[in-house]
Amino acid sequence: MASTKKVTVNGVFQVGKDLDDFFGSGKLTGGGTIEAKKVIVEGDFSEESSASVLEVSGAAVKTKS
Amino acid sequence: MKTDRTILIFAAVVVAFVAHPAVGDEITFTCDQGFWSNELCWDLERTPTSGDDVVIPYPYVCRVDYSAAECRSFKVGTTNDYGPKLIIETGNTLTFTQDSAILGQLIRGQVVLEGSGSTLKTLSNAGGTVTISGEGEIKGGHNAAKIVIDRTTTGQLTITSALTIRGALTIQGVSKFRNEGQVIADAGTVTLAVQSALSDTAGDRWFVRGAGSLLLFDEALPALISLAGNFRIDDGATSTSEMEFNRTLSTTGRLKMETGVVDVNENVTMGDDAAGNFMDMTGGKIDVAAGKKFEHK
Numbered sequence: 001m002a003s004t005k006k007v008t009v010n011g012v013f014q015v016g017k018d019l020d021d022f023f024g025s026g027k028l029t030g031g032g033t034i035e036a037k038k039v040i041v042e043g044d045f046s047e048e049s050s051a052s053v054l055e056v057s058g059a060a061v062k063t064k065s
Numbered sequence: 066m067k068t069d070r071t072i073l074i075f076a077a078v079v080v081a082f083v084a085h086p087a088v089g090d091e092i093t094f095t096c097d098q099g100f101w102s103n104e105l106c107w108d109l110e111r112t113p114t115s116g117d118d119v120v121i122p123y124p125y126v127c128r129v130d131y132s133a134a135e136c137r138s139f140k141v142g143t144t145n146d147y148g149p150k151l152i153i154e155t156g157n158t159l160t161f162t163q164d165s166a167i168l169g170q171l172i173r174g175q176v177v178l179e180g181s182g183s184t185l186k187t188l189s190n191a192g193g194t195v196t197i198s199g200e201g202e203i204k205g206g207h208n209a210a211k212i213v214i215d216r217t218t219t220g221q222l223t224i225t226s227a228l229t230i231r232g233a234l235t236i237q238g239v240s241k242f243r244n245e246g247q248v249i250a251d252a253g254t255v256t257l258a259v260q261s262a263l264s265d266t267a268g269d270r271w272f273v274r275g276a277g278s279l280l281l282f283d284e285a286l287p288a289l290i291s292l293a294g295n296f297r298i299d300d301g302a303t304s305t306s307e308m309e310f311n312r313t314l315s316t317t318g319r320l321k322m323e324t325g326v327v328d329v330n331e332n333v334t335m336g337d338d339a340a341g342n343f344m345d346m347t348g349g350k351i352d353v354a355a356g357k358k359f360e361h362k
Contacts (some may be wrong), residue, residue, distance in 0.1 A: 039359075043329075043354050043355040043357045055350040055351075059347070
């Protein structure tokens with residue numbers, strides 16, 4: 001994401017949910033900001049259960065009202 | 066007549082003694098650097114007992130050199146400006162029962178848990194809350210150094226707003242622990258493992274600030290933890306710094322992380338819209354185990 005950009009999510013920014021055998025992985029690099037009303041990271045519930053990951057490097061994830 | 070009067074006086078003395086039993090003495094450490102067990106290092110020329118209120122003045126350094134050191138209370142420092150050191154050596158224990166203080170604003174007074182098994186322990190059969198106040202710190206030097214809170218299941222140890230617990234150590238016991246100050250993992254693992262309750266107040270309360278350091282919310286904690294404080298992984302933290310949640314936890318405080326890992330092994334909820342406690346993640350990783358959920362308002 002470009003360092004000057006800001007993405008505003010008017011709801012939930014979510015990594016991983018009901019993924020059926022797949023995990024969620026979100027990686028934000030290269031600057032920029034994601035702003036959301038709520039951030040959720042949720043591990044997979046399936047039999048092949050796996051962790052979910054939100055990773056941020058040189059960027060930002062924030063919540064807001 | 067004279068005999069009756071003597072009996073009355075004697076009875077009054079007995080009643081007064083029973084109503085106000087002796088609680089020991091204030092006893093002051095007097096060696097520049099010396100050992101708790103050295104009678105000559107105390108102004109009363111004896112070692113403290115469980116009823117005594119111990120005072121360590123600045124700039125003295127007192128080393129607890131045996132496993133059964135005890136006192137009613139301790140005061141590390143005599144003014145708010147400068148604090149001395151009370152060092153509990155490896156494998157040794159100091160037990161106290163009443164409110165205590167670690168002073169020092171310009172030079173922070175320290176209770177140092179020097180090595181494995183170094184233990185600061187509070188006991189009371191009556192339970193109740195005991196407080197450690199002041200602007201000093203308790204510094205753990207080993208993951209197996211301990212603060213033990215065994216004041217019955219309704220008892221509690223509270224650290225007040227200016228006090229810091231840091232380094233590497235384990236906070237454990239059957240009682241409750243309340244953090245109104247700061248708990249900082251900056252030199253190893255700080256493990257929270259009290260069995261009755263963990264609580265705090267709003268503000269910055271829980272920190273990871275050292276490379277390779279871990280703040281661990283252990284399985285020994287109650288199954289559901291409800292807090293109000295903020296969590297921070299920042300100044301001094303690196304990609305190897307970690308905060309691990311092994312119990313379901315919610316806080317109305319916020320997460321501020323610049324690097325490191327938040328390891329979520331049970332459900333964790335943070336943030337409060339109304340209070341403006343928003344997430345601020347500018348680096349690092351939130352790793353959520355299968356079937357678990359991290360949520361930040």
